[in-house]
Amino acid sequence: MDSHESSEGGNGLFIPYESPNIEQLEDLLHEGQLSCNHVDEVWPNLFLGDMYMSHDRYGLWRLGITHVLNAAHGKMCCKGSDDFYGTTVKYYGVPANDLPTFDMSVFFYPSSEYIHQALSTAGAKIFVHCAVGVSRSAALVLAYLMIYHNYTLMDAILKVKEKRWIFPNRGFLRQLISLDCKLQRESQD
Template identity: 50%
Template sequence: MFSAVAHNKEELRKHGITHILNAAHNACGSKGNQAFYGKEFCYHGIAADDFPDFDLSIYFRSASEYIHKALSVPNGKILVHCILGKSRSATLVLAYLMMHHNLSLAAAVERVLQSRAIFPNRGFLKQLQDLELKLRHKRKLCQLQ
């Protein structure tokens, strides 16, 4: 569903999308790159596989920064997608909420579930749990200073 919208520039315009983050860049069934979107949309692609042993965590920071910058632009609106919009893209949005909004993993999941069903694979959930531990440790260190 979201992949189809991501490939339809008229639909993107109608929804006010200015930025696209494709977590399935170069995957079968997911077309798109900056040349495809032209100058009208900003595009960022991450070639991630939806397998539990794929290390998506190496993209948490760059994806979170891209989402944050997109939403910081006046009238900025971002579509984060993959193929089904339930695992790869959801994981990157959860990481963003944890990193930029200081939400726990549980709170981030609750927030996203208010808008749509998600189902990050077990490997991605483990990576998000590890991120939560790192962020919690970092916050404690900052409080001690």
């Protein structure tokens, strides 16, 4: 059964998928390891990390990174740009603030498309980062898994948490819940 399908109850009736609430998500996010590296491969050729790694051009080159998505573009600690990475790395910047009031949802589809196009390029590897690599960039990676791989929000979190601790802020979690509901409705039509 795909992760987006409803499950069958014991009496043969189908139980419609229900998106989790904030508390359920935070409980899930608190489970498991509570630390992460400067960079972790959370999906084949998709790396999630922090600003330290974003400034390490040699380290990115060693990983074979060809694309960078900076979820904190223009912020004091994450001023990345095409100029910084040169001509060998494609760059995409999302000027997000890590605040629950910030509307990250407007970047879910464009960022997911950028990640998808990068991963559809032979030999490409993408590095998605923000300042710490657990909230802004993690929210965009979760959205990508939901939009392009039909993961539910819970399944996307579990997939990423196999490799890295993440903790998107409550506002981003609410926006991801809305995306989850929208995608589940579309899959049932």
